[in-house]
Structure formats: structure tokens, C-alpha cells
Amino acid sequence: MTNPFKAEGEFIKGNLHTHTTNSDGEFSPQQAVDHYREAGYGFLALTDHNYLTEPEALSTDGLVMLPGEELHQGKGELGQVHHLVAIGMTEHIEIPPTDDLQEALDYIAPRCRFAFIAHPYWTSMTYMDILGRTGFIGIEVFNFTCEAGIGRGDSGSHWDQLLARDRILYGFGVDDAHCHYPDSLGGWTMVKVSERTPEALYEAILAGNFYASSGPTIEDVTIEANNVTVRCSPCQAVHVIAPGAGQGTTTRRLARDGGPYTQVTLPVGEAWDPIRIECVDERGRKAWTNPFRTR
Numbered sequence: 001m002t003n004p005f006k007a008e009g010e011f012i013k014g015n016l017h018t019h020t021t022n023s024d025g026e027f028s029p030q031q032a033v034d035h036y037r038e039a040g041y042g043f044l045a046l047t048d049h050n051y052l053t054e055p056e057a058l059s060t061d062g063l064v065m066l067p068g069e070e071l072h073q074g075k076g077e078l079g080q081v082h083h084l085v086a087i088g089m090t091e092h093i094e095i096p097p098t099d100d101l102q103e104a105l106d107y108i109a110p111r112c113r114f115a116f117i118a119h120p121y122w123t124s125m126t127y128m129d130i131l132g133r134t135g136f137i138g139i140e141v142f143n144f145t146c147e148a149g150i151g152r153g154d155s156g157s158h159w160d161q162l163l164a165r166d167r168i169l170y171g172f173g174v175d176d177a178h179c180h181y182p183d184s185l186g187g188w189t190m191v192k193v194s195e196r197t198p199e200a201l202y203e204a205i206l207a208g209n210f211y212a213s214s215g216p217t218i219e220d221v222t223i224e225a226n227n228v229t230v231r232c233s234p235c236q237a238v239h240v241i242a243p244g245a246g247q248g249t250t251t252r253r254l255a256r257d258g259g260p261y262t263q264v265t266l267p268v269g270e271a272w273d274p275i276r277i278e279c280v281d282e283r284g285r286k287a288w289t290n291p292f293r294t295r
């Protein structure tokens, strides 16, 4: 897999999951654009429920807009309806009603540039709901409104269950802002691009040239034969997550209340593949790399 930290270009910050008054959000589409642009974001997708909010009509002033929707079809093991985020369509995607997640994904995939599964932890998806499905590139490893609303924003465990079975998926960080309570500017995705255009963002995301964050910045990751070196904003812990039983390590092995760390080198065991990195700051906010193949 690609290493975004070694790719050409600059990281730009964006949110791929937001609601407006075109579904159940509080912001008008223009207010959402202004809110994220003023906060320094470089790209944004307005993903109303089963509704395409056309970005062309908005005054964006340099904020790159990606068309998006949150779609709802397919039922999980526990009977819940799945939430799927699709990005880069040219018209509204109306999925024929189905309880079958794969049928929904098969309908979505050719009609957008990419799709990912929203907030699996919040929706009580099981990893078995996701394993074996195709037509999407990742899951939301972090969803801020789910964290701020009910404390179930971090779907890292779902991700690892899939990675442990060699289902290599990307992890997105998003707000899913509705603004019924403070739920914006708390989860985002940093994408490495060589130019600020929708096409450059699509290509970078499809290639995995991004990482997710709810706070920390990851500056560099270098994978070598038996170790990984991470440079980041000051963090109180850096984890090497390897999804096999008992695998992985963390700076907490070295010093339980250590840090702040801005550069660490940690060992990578012989059988650890894939690995991913999590950086945790003093407020417990995290940054998540995509998985790296080590073998």
C-alpha cells in the first residue's frame, strides 16, 4: 500500500460527512461551507440523507467541494439499517429498497467515485455485517457526532476485526455534523494532494493517501524491516496496532505516563501485517493512519 507521508504534495484537511437543512442538519448549505472554510478546511462534502445537495450553487471561495450523500439501505445482523456515505456522484442515487447490504453497495459503487461505511459502532454493525462485502473503500474509524452524542465514535475495533481477516480497508475521520449539539470540527481527514481539485482528492483518497484525526497531526511515518518511526504533534502515546492476537505495541510499555512524544521508533514484530499507527494526545484525541503492509 502507498505511504501518504512519502507521497508528493501537501496535506489538506477536510470533512467528508456533514448534514444541512436539506436533511436533518441545522446549517444551511452555505452556512456549512462558510463554517468549514473559516476553520481552515480545504475540502468539504455535504452528505444529506438520501439527498444530493448540489455544491455548484454555493459560494465556496477556494474550499473544494465534493458532491456526496448519506444513503440508507440494507439491514444488519441486529436488524438495523446501514448508513453508507457515497462521494462523487453526478446525480442523486436512489437505491432500490433492499435489506441486502451487498445489493445496496452494488447499486452505489458505479454511481459514485467511492463509498465508505458510516459509524459502524454507532449503528451496532458487527464486523460480520462488513466482512465479505465489496463496493466500498473503507469505514469511518472516527465519527465526531457519534462520539459527542453517545460516546461511540471510535470504530477502531471493527476496523481491526476486518484487518485481522485480511480485509484491508481505509479509515476515515468525519464530523457527521448536524449541529443539534456541538458536533463540528472534531473529526477530519487529511489528504495528501498535489493540487486542490476534486479530481486530485478522488485520486489521493482512492490510493489511500490520507489519515484520520480528531486532534493530533501526523507528520511522517517510516516503515523499516523491524521497526516504525513516527513523527507527530506532541502526543502522550503512540500505538502500533497490529490486529492479530496479542500483537502490537505502544509507548506505554516504555513509560505509562510518558511523553509528550514528537518522534518515536517502535518495534514491528515478524508476523505483524498489516499494522496501523494511532497517536493519542493529552486530551485523548487520536490520529489514525491507514494500514500499512509490512511483508
Ligand SMILES: [Zn+2]
Residues within 6 Å of the ligand: 070, 083, 118, 119
Ligand atoms: Zn448516519
Ligand SMILES: [Zn+2]
Residues within 6 Å of the ligand: 017, 018, 019, 070, 118, 176
Ligand atoms: Zn450522517
